[in-house]
Amino acid sequence: MINWPLRLEKRPEPLAVMRIAAPLIAIAAMLITGYLVFAALGQDPLQALMLFFITPVDSIYGVGELLLKATPLMLCALGLAIGFRANVWNIGAEGQLTLGALCGGGVALFWAPSLGGLGLPAALLAGVLGGMAWAAIPAFLRTRFNTSEILVSLMLVYIAQLALVYLLHGSWRDPDGFNFPQSKAFTEALTLPLLADGQRASIAVLFSLGLAAVSWVFSSRLFAGYRMRVAGQAPAAAAYAGFSERRNIWLALLVSGGGAGLAGICEVLGPIGRLQTSISPGYGFAAIIVAFVGRLHPVGIVLASLLMSLLYLGGESVQLALQLPAAVTGLFQGTLLFYLLAADLFVGYRLRRVLSPGAAR
Amino acid sequence: MNTSFLIAIFTGTVIAATPLIYAALGELVAERAGVLNLGVEGMMLVGALTAFAVSVTTGSLMLGFLAAACASMLLALLFAFLTLTLQTNQVATGLALTLFGLGLSAFLGRAFAGLPGQGIPDVHLPGLSDLPVIGPLLFRFDLAVYGSVLLYAALHYFLNHTRGGLLLRAVGESPAVAHALGQPVLKTRYLAVLFGGATSGLAGAYLSTGLTPMWVEGMSSGRGWIALALVVFATWKPLRVLLGAYLFGGVTVLQLHAQGFGINVPSELLSMLPYVATIVVLVLICRDPRTILLNQPASLGKSFHPDV
Numbered sequence: 148m149i150n151w152p153l154r155l156e157k158r159p160e161p162l163a164v165m166r167i168a169a170p171l172i173a174i175a176a177m178l179i180t181g182y183l184v185f186a187a188l189g190q191d192p193l194q195a196l197m198l199f200f201i202t203p204v205d206s207i208y209g210v211g212e213l214l215l216k217a218t219p220l221m222l223c224a225l226g227l228a229i230g231f232r233a234n235v236w237n238i239g240a241e242g243q244l245t246l247g248a249l250c251g252g253g254v255a256l257f258w259a260p261s262l263g264g265l266g267l268p269a270a271l272l273a274g275v276l277g278g279m280a281w282a283a284i285p286a287f288l289r290t291r292f293n294t295s296e297i298l299v300s301l302m303l304v305y306i307a308q309l310a311l312v313y314l315l316h317g318s319w320r321d322p323d324g325f326n327f328p329q330s331k332a333f334t335e336a337l338t339l340p341l342l343a344d345g346q347r348a349s350i351a352v353l354f355s356l357g358l359a360a361v362s363w364v365f366s367s368r369l370f371a372g373y374r375m376r377v378a379g380q381a382p383a384a385a386a387y388a389g390f391s392e393r394r395n396i397w398l399a400l401l402v403s404g405g406g407a408g409l410a411g412i413c414e415v416l417g418p419i420g421r422l423q424t425s426i427s428p429g430y431g432f433a434a435i436i437v438a439f440v441g442r443l444h445p446v447g448i449v450l451a452s453l454l455m456s457l458l459y460l461g462g463e464s465v466q467l468a469l470q471l472p473a474a475v476t477g478l479f480q481g482t483l484l485f486y487l488l489a490a491d492l493f494v495g496y497r498l499r500r501v502l503s504p505g506a507a508r
Numbered sequence: 509m510n511t512s513f514l515i516a517i518f519t520g521t522v523i524a525a526t527p528l529i530y531a532a533l534g535e536l537v538a539e540r541a542g543v544l545n546l547g548v549e550g551m552m553l554v555g556a557l558t559a560f561a562v563s564v565t566t567g568s569l570m571l572g573f574l575a576a577a578c579a580s581m582l583l584a585l586l587f588a589f590l591t592l593t594l595q596t597n598q599v600a601t602g603l604a605l606t607l608f609g610l611g612l613s614a615f616l617g618r619a620f621a622g623l624p625g626q627g628i629p630d631v632h633l634p635g636l637s638d639l640p641v642i643g644p645l646l647f648r649f650d651l652a653v654y655g656s657v658l659l660y661a662a663l664h665y666f667l668n669h670t671r672g673g674l675l676l677r678a679v680g681e682s683p684a685v686a687h688a689l690g691q692p693v694l695k696t697r698y699l700a701v702l703f704g705g706a707t708s709g710l711a712g713a714y715l716s717t718g719l720t721p722m723w724v725e726g727m728s729s730g731r732g733w734i735a736l737a738l739v740v741f742a743t744w745k746p747l748r749v750l751l752g753a754y755l756f757g758g759v760t761v762l763q764l765h766a767q768g769f770g771i772n773v774p775s776e777l778l779s780m781l782p783y784v785a786t787i788v789v790l791v792l793i794c795r796d797p798r799t800i801l802l803n804q805p806a807s808l809g810k811s812f813h814p815d816v
Contacts, residue, residue, distance in 0.1 A: 313776035477611020484604040
């Protein structure tokens with residue numbers, strides 16, 4: 148090997164401060180990268196960064212948009228994090244979100260009008276159950292047939308989206324909708340109430356904060372949460388203690404599926420207001436990044452989802468103002484996760500100068 | 509049902525399978541060295557865009573394929589640096605690579621969306637290509653198709669009959685033992701990941717030039733993930749990758765030709781077939797835990813660093 152002047156050395160104890168500092172370092176590195184990217188695109192980088200990170204949230208409406216986009220991210224990421232901590236890799240939240248929207252939307256279209264005041268809760272419940280059902284498939288196949296939940300949950304994303312398109316081209320299409328593949332708009336009674344006037348965020352924000360609180364209690368106060376943490380950090384110890392892997396897998400997938408399903412139905416009953424072929428701009432995938440940037444901790448996830456939501460708004464803002472492609476959002480999201488993973492190294496390791504080559508050995 | 513229809517199904521199958529073969533064989537090499545790279549989908553997309561952009565601007569398909577391999581190799585290098593040198597979690601880093609590749613290709617690809625692309629010409633061997641039935645069945649594909657079969661053969665030979673192949677397998681089974689014997693574990697893993705990157709790039713290049721000569725955001729539509737599933741399906745053996753890829757190619761093509769068989773099912777439901785087939789096939793293979801235990805490289809997905 149080449150003799151680097153610096154050598155990686157394991158810290159005697161993991162550095163707790165780094166666990167919190169790493170996301171901040173990653174955000175700083177992302178901003179520097181953004182500065183360079185905007186400069187390379189021939190824009191004034193400071194002005195572009197202002198447009199990206201400040202302009203979108205300088206009004207009540209803007210803050211509402213921030214909460215609006217943070218909500219589905221939070222709902223998905225909180226559930227995913229519970230699984231990630233236990234080494235259960237549900238990466239199909241996007242599909243569970245779609246199925247939640249489909250089931251809840253179906254109830255709202257065909258059944259809720261006859262339920263009166265119970266229509267809205269019924270639709271929400273159907274959304275949660277739909278997401279859970281979709282996540283139950285990889286859970287069942289993993290526990291019964293040992294099949295990778297990563298691949299199965301991902302394949303189900305495509306299947307869910309095709310199912311939604313199929314229904315919206317067929318029997319669920321609005322007969323008065325000029326043949327657009329979308330359903331009838333939901334009535335007022337089937338729309339989630341807004342948090343405040345003059346912006347678009349609904350009470351779904353409260354659901355997500357509630358879920359954050361529940362998930363905090365679950366993972367730090369309940370024995371079931373402890374079992375899952377042990378399973379993630381020391382699988383051998385968990386097996387020796389007799390903690391059931393099967394139960395962890397089911398729990399992780401059902402919780403994350405339910406969260407994603409709730410995210411889907413809240414989008415449909417909130418800002419979208421009807422079923423249409425595209426419900427999410429990839430919230431289910433971005434939630435994976437949110438979960439990691441939030442350190443798989445509920446408080447961190449709430450903050451990280453706000454940041455990620457800002458990345459979406461910033462992408463739209465620079466698209467409008469500077470005619471840059473909105474896909475710059477995806478670029479920021481990906482680099483953020485890379486920097487975070489790299490910065491994480493310094494939780495457990497440190498760099499040491501090596502004075503004379505080989506002397507460190 | 510006439511002969512030309514059957515020939516169309518056969519050739520369609522082979523063409524649909526080709527990108528899967530490239531991507532899955534590359535991932536197989538990385539996994540045999542013990543590295544699980546979930547970034548195949550992202551690398552494929554970047555490869556697809558690069559091949560399209562370079563071949564359209566320079567007019568040379570060869571350059572396009574070469575550039576695609578290099579671009580995806582750069583992404584693979586990033587992945588290797590993070591997971592092998594910096595020891596990050598392979599699953600999380602692979603997911604990040606896929607998301608990054610999706611974003612990067614969508615971002616840079618805006619200028620190329622909707623442009624007419626350059627398709628790969630089929631070879632024409634005088635005499636052979638003109639043979640009835642056999643000609644169209646075997647001798648009228650493009651070079652990339654023959655390349656995929658050659659790649660399989662080379663890989664089969666490399667893994668089973670060379671010193672390098674033995675080293676690769678040893679590193680994947682037990683990096684600690686390989687290291688103790690003085691073998692370069694990290695270097696082997698780096699090379700394996702880079703190889704996987706290059707072939708993912710070629711797979712992407714074939715998507716945007718061979719299969720459909722155009723660039724569309726997210727055009728791999730899960731093929732990178734299907735390639736990952738194929739490696740499991742193949743129980744980490746090259747020959748079964750080849751067979752599995754043709755099976756999947758067949759499913760994709762049958763879905764396109766369903767009307768020809770008089771099957772009247774909505775197209776959205778037929779498009780689900782490859783994804784459903786992936787799940788079914790995974791279940792069939794993983795059903796018996798021993799199949800996986802006996803064949804999966806023992807260190808798959810686990811970090812190893814000789815220094816620490």
